[in-house]
Amino acid sequence: MALQDLVAQTVAGLGYELVELERSAGGTLRVTIDFPWQRPEAGAEERFVNVEDCERVTRQLQYTLEVEEVDYKRLEVSSPGIDRPLRHEQDFERFAGEVVDITLKAPMGAAAAGQVAPNRRKFRGTLEKAGSGWQVSWTDEPEAKPGARVSKKKKEAVPVQVLGFTLDELKDARLAPIVDFKGRKRAGVQE
CATH class of the missing domain: 2.30.30 (SH3 type barrels.)
Known part of the structure; x- marks a missing residue:
């Protein structure tokens, strides 16, 4: 099974989605996770990945990667952050x-x-x-600089x-x- 599929399947089994998988030349495996998106419903709040989520995925991936004999030196699991990639x-x-x-x-x-x-x-x-x-x-x-006065006079659009x-x-x-x-x-x- 390809590494991308293995990681995606493991992450999905824990209730997350794989956003990005990067393997560096130095042996670091970077996994970015997020909660699967569902269309907003009345009263439903968007959930954000926290440290506990990353720890949970890290523990499961370490076990899975060891069983599948995937060679890596270091595993990093994180949330997508403020500059989240849009792929799909x-x-x-x-x-x-x-x-x-x-x-x-x-x-x-x-x-x-x-x-x-x-x-x-x-x-x-x-x-x-x-x-x-x-x-x-x-x-x-x-954009107006913070603290700067913005003229209310009509200006050209x-x-x-x-x-x-x-x-x-x-x-x-x-x-x-x-x-x-x-x-x-x-x-x-x-x-």
Whole structure:
């Protein structure tokens, strides 16, 4: 059985999903886990992987890898973190509405229509479902610096730019690592 399948099966048996598996040249085996996503239901809270979850998976994987005689020097099990990779259609559905960083396999070329450099491959914007594919939307308006006064005078609107893509066109997609030191916001709660 392939290492990817072995680890995925072991992790799934414990109630988690395998997000990423990396094997370094130095013999380190890095396993990233998360709870499987289920569509939000009334009153259901999203669960996050904690240290106890990582310990539980580590113990089981150590046993499994020893039985299957997998050669490794060190095992690291962790949560996906704030820059979680998006790999599958389900990941994109789960994080629709979030700010993401995407990298295209090929530059945009002539499709840029003059607003974006034609050789640009990296984009940061809000992830949205668009027909049979996906899109990111963003503005090039600079964010106000913390503590700076924001003029309430009417100013010219900065156009929203949109880039549509399919998963086949992506080289990499991750949640944008944006840190909010005020804590997680709960749905329906306004500040």
